[in-house]
Amino acid sequence: MKPAPYGPFSYSPIHQRAPLHWPNGARLALWVIPNIEFFSLQDTIPAGSGGGGTPAPDVPLWSVRDYGNRVGVFRLMKVLERYGVRGTVALNSNLCAQHPEIIEEGQRLNWEWMGHNETNTRRLNEVDAIEEARIIADSLTTIERATGTRPRGWLGSGLQETWNTLDRLVDNGCQYVCDWTNDDQPYVMTLEGGRSIVSVPYSHDINDKPAFEKLHRTADEFRDMICRQFDVLYDEGGESGRVMAICLHPYLTGVPHRIGALDAALDHICRHEGVWRATGSEICAQFLRQTVARD
Numbered sequence: 495m496k497p498a499p500y501g502p503f504s505y506s507p508i509h510q511r512a513p514l515h516w517p518n519g520a521r522l523a524l525w526v527i528p529n530i531e532f533f534s535l536q537d538t539i540p541a542g543s544g545g546g547g548t549p550a551p552d553v554p555l556w557s558v559r560d561y562g563n564r565v566g567v568f569r570l571m572k573v574l575e576r577y578g579v580r581g582t583v584a585l586n587s588n589l590c591a592q593h594p595e596i597i598e599e600g601q602r603l604n605w606e607w608m609g610h611n612e613t614n615t616r617r618l619n620e621v622d623a624i625e626e627a628r629i630i631a632d633s634l635t636t637i638e639r640a641t642g643t644r645p646r647g648w649l650g651s652g653l654q655e656t657w658n659t660l661d662r663l664v665d666n667g668c669q670y671v672c673d674w675t676n677d678d679q680p681y682v683m684t685l686e687g688g689r690s691i692v693s694v695p696y697s698h699d700i701n702d703k704p705a706f707e708k709l710h711r712t713a714d715e716f717r718d719m720i721c722r723q724f725d726v727l728y729d730e731g732g733e734s735g736r737v738m739a740i741c742l743h744p745y746l747t748g749v750p751h752r753i754g755a756l757d758a759a760l761d762h763i764c765r766h767e768g769v770w771r772a773t774g775s776e777i778c779a780q781f782l783r784q785t786v787a788r789d
Contacts, residue, residue, distance in 0.1 A: 502683045514735040520770035521731030526740045528581045532589040537615040559745045566748020577760045582774040584610035584649040587633040590640035606773040608647035609633045617654040630662045646775045670778040672696040678736045680781040701741035717755035
């Protein structure tokens with residue numbers, strides 16, 4: 495996309511849009527995104543990833559994250575499986591070689607995998623254009639080799655992009671991107687040459703990383719945030735479908751003293767009729783079917 499004061503899409507106030515319909519009359523698409531990330535012990539953990547720039551090896555901060563991959567992610571898997579929720583994983587591709595056991599268990603659960611850089615120690619806006627293109631292409635190809643399916647979606651590490659990112663994602667077959675947290679419904683981003691990509695709503699707020707690391711919320715407070723978010727979106731979804739993203743990190747929500755809060759929140763949500771447990775690609779496809787039909 496070209497540099498501009500607004501994104502590559504039209505401003506669209508939600509009350510003026512045609513109604514969005516989910517399968518079987520659902521009011522809301524429940525979308526759960528586990529961020530499964532790899533941090534090398536040899537690299538400095540960035541400040542935006544909860545680090546303070548301490549020279550490697552930063553054993554305390556690294557160990558917390560490794561706990562998520564050794565223990566916490568499997569707790570998350572059990573809870574999501576209990577409620578019939580398939581995760582859409584934002585996956586650092588380096589994890590495919592480092593921890594293939596996680597990939598194997600995610601495959602058993604029929605989870606979806608989307609690109610999330612090679613590692614969370616390096617963001618796209620920290621490299622030049624040639625290296626950015628390589629990171630995107632290699633990340634998606636590595637995940638495809640490990641899972642048998644090429645990712646259709648992308649979440650940048652730290653949600654960071656450059657002016658070139660959306661074009662490079664389309665070049666590599668991505669259909670949707672999650673870095674833009676400015677809506678409760680998907681929308682189309684239009685790029686040069688008549689190409690496009692769908693923005694699927696991610697969340698800065700219903701996200702355990704800022705909730706616990708920045709805002710210092712308790713597990714019960716995070717549970718209440720999830721439930722309150724759901725209650726409003728579910729009510730609004732009676733007129734036009736909404737997307738509710740729950741963004742998780744195994745080293746945060748997967749610890750013993752927080753996992754029960756997620757369990758309780760999902761119990762509240764899944765007691766309601768009209769909740770579509772969806773993956774990112776399913777949300778994107780359903781949205782595009784309606785968009786194409788209207789056009």
